[in-house]
Every structure is written in structure tokens, then in C-alpha cells.
Amino acid sequence: ASGGPVFKRVLLKLSGEALMGNLSYGIDPQTIDRMAAEIASVHKLGVEIAIVIGGGNIFRGVQGAAQGMERATADYMGMLATVMNALALQQALEKHDVATRVQSAITMREVAEPFIRRRAVRHLEKGRIVIFAAGTGLPFFTTDTAAALRCIEIGAEALLKGTKVDGVYSSDPEKDPGATRYARLSYTEVLAKNLKVMDATAISLARDQKIKIIVFNVRVPGNIERVIRGEPVGTIVEE
Numbered sequence: 066a067s068g069g070p071v072f073k074r075v076l077l078k079l080s081g082e083a084l085m086g087n088l089s090y091g092i093d094p095q096t097i098d099r100m101a102a103e104i105a106s107v108h109k110l111g112v113e114i115a116i117v118i119g120g121g122n123i124f125r126g127v128q129g130a131a132q133g134m135e136r137a138t139a140d141y142m143g144m145l146a147t148v149m150n151a152l153a154l155q156q157a158l159e160k161h162d163v164a165t166r167v168q169s170a171i172t173m174r175e176v177a178e179p180f181i182r183r184r185a186v187r188h189l190e191k192g193r194i195v196i197f198a199a200g201t202g203l204p205f206f207t208t209d210t211a212a213a214l215r216c217i218e219i220g221a222e223a224l225l226k227g228t229k230v231d232g233v234y235s236s237d238p239e240k241d242p243g244a245t246r247y248a249r250l251s252y253t254e255v256l257a258k259n260l261k262v263m264d265a266t267a268i269s270l271a272r273d274q275k276i277k278i279i280v281f282n283v284r285v286p287g288n289i290e291r292v293i294r295g296e297p298v299g300t301i302v303e304e
């Protein structure tokens with residue numbers, strides 16, 4: 066590989082779908098193990114890593130609401146789904162000999178630490194990977210917004226958003242053969258063009274605090290490390 070890591074501390078956002086592999090629901094053991102192996106190897110480069118995990122592979126608030134639930138209730142269920150993913154990821158990482166802590170935005174003392182910002186930072190300094198569960202702890206928000214928020218709170222240098230596509234495209238590459246991938250975008254362009262990078266709350270928070278976002282395909286083996294080494298993978302969203 067090329068140069069060393071270009072970041073000292075990063076916030077990695079993984080959607081719940083990243084754990085699904087080729088399944089249509091839930092967690093695929095091989096996929097989560099590969100993901101954990103990659104994260105562990107990047108961690109060995111000396112990078113401090115915090116992770117925000119989604120829950121869409123188990124439950125999404127919007128879908129629950131569409132079936133007649135109150136949106137807030139459905140959102141709380143979605144947040145609980147992220148806690149399940151966090152525990153699974155913790156276990157997978159520990160199989161690769163990385164010390165981890167799960168911190169939940171919804172207090173659940175028996176399974177996770179409560180979210181305490183200064184404690185999270187301390188864990189990172191001690192070389193532990195911190196997994197943030199339960200999103201922001203608030204309904205009507207997303208785990209992308211939680212990722213932007215935690216990224217700022219812990220002073221991470223970049224928000225690495227792992228997705229199932231290679232970056233941000235001018236239109237949906239699965240429907241439009243003429244779709245082109247942007248190498249770089251500004252926050253304002255993302256908002257103005259309504260590009261599906263992250264929801265507007267997450268993007269405007271990132272814009273206010275000038276967080277660099279790198280959107281990349283986490284399904285491609287080795288991509289997390291490429292991003293950490295500063296290789297031109299995916300799309301960068303910055304000022």
C-alpha cells in the first residue's frame with residue numbers, strides 16, 4: 066500500500082445494510098466479520114476510530130409509520146435496532162482482538178455504557194474503538210445526523226460514510242447509464258441539488274462545523290483503508 070494514515074481520529078458511519086451482505090434482512094455473519102477485520106487492520110495503523118451504526122437492516126421508523134405506527138414509537142424501535150447492530154459489531158471486532166466499548170444514547174446499563182462524551186474520548190485515546198448506538202436518542206432524526214453530531218463532539222477529522230455505492234452521483238446510477246460520480250462537492254451543492262448523501266439535518270450540521278465527509282463504497286474490500294490512507298476513493302463533501 067501507499068502512504069500512512071492521513072487521519073488521526075475518524076468517525077466511521079456504517080449503515081445497517083452494510084452488515085446485511087446478500088441477505089434481505091438482519092446480519093450476515095461473514096459480512097460483519099469481514100467488516101470487523103478491515104476495521105481492526107486500520108486500527109492497527111494507529112488510527113483512533115469511533116463508529117456510528119445504523120439500524121435499517123432490522124427496522125426503520127419511516128416503514129413502521131407507513132404501516133400505521135406512531136412515528137415516534139417506530140423511531141424508538143429503529144434506535145433499539147441500532148443497539149443490536151452495535152452489540153454484534155462489538156463482538157465481531159473483539160474476535161479480531163480490538164478492545165471496544167458501546168455507548169448508547171438511550172440508557173441501557175446492562176448492555177452498554179451511557180453516552181458520555183469525555184469518556185468516549187478517553188476510550189479513543191486509550192486505543193479502544195467506540196461504537197455509538199441508538200443514534201441521537203431522539204425520534205425524527207437519523208443515524209447520519211448522529212454521525213455528524215458525534216464526529217463534532219469527539220473532534221474527529223473526518224466523517225467516513227460507508228455506503229453501498231461508489232460515491233455521490235449526478236443521478237441514480239442504477240437507473241441512469243449517463244450518471245456521473247462527483248469527486249468533490251460542497252455542502253451547499255449537496256443541499257441545493259438535493260443529492261442523496263445524507264439527510265439535510267446531517268449536511269447542515271456538517272456545513273456549520275466544516276466537517277469533511279467522505280462517501281465511499283464499504284462493500285469493496287480494502288476501501289476503508291484506502292480512504293484512511295488518503296487515496297481518492299468515493300466523493301468528498303467539504304466547503
Ligand code: UDP
Binds near residue numbers: 120121142201
Ligand atoms: N433513529 C431515530 N433517531 C436517531 C437515529 C435513528 O429515530 O437519532 C431511528 C429511525 O427510525 C431510523 C432507525 O432508527 O429509521 C434506523 O436508523 P437509520 O435508518 O438511520 O439506519 P441506516 O439507514 O443507517 O441503517
